[in-house]
Amino acid sequence: MFLKLPPQHGSNETTSYRSMALLILPLILAAVAISGAEDASSINSRHQWIAPKATDLRSPCPGLNTLANHGYLPRNGRNISIPMMLEAAIEGFNVGADAILQAAKFGLLIR
Structure with a gap:
């Protein structure tokens, strides 16, 4: 060239x-x-993956579990708020808050 x-x-x-x-x-x-x-x-x-312990809480939502298993959310699955989920999703999944807000609310309701 x-x-x-x-x-x-x-x-x-x-x-x-x-x-x-x-x-x-x-x-x-x-x-x-x-x-x-x-x-x-x-x-x-x-954010290395660490398997949940028997005493850890997990959601039916695979996305929330992934964020917790990688340490973006508390690994024990307790005391998680919607703002914490939004921040974790933005950092862990590289998505905007508007895209994850409804899923975050639903994830907290069904766990």
Whole structure:
């Protein structure tokens, strides 16, 4: 792959833009991969899966159980509030509060 100079008057601008994209795209992907790897290692150390104990409470909701098993919610399943669930879902599942609010209310009612 050769670097093309910016287009001259009357040349094909599309070719030049494609060449620039081919140069820049790998750099962007490398930066994202490097930053993602650092984030993943710190998250994995804080939120490793630990099986629930016999004394722990669990919900019929697999999402809430996942958040508790990974430590986003109290691992014992007790004293969980809707704001705690919203914060845990935003951090653990990377979803917005509006998407999880109804599920959080339902999860507290049926456990």
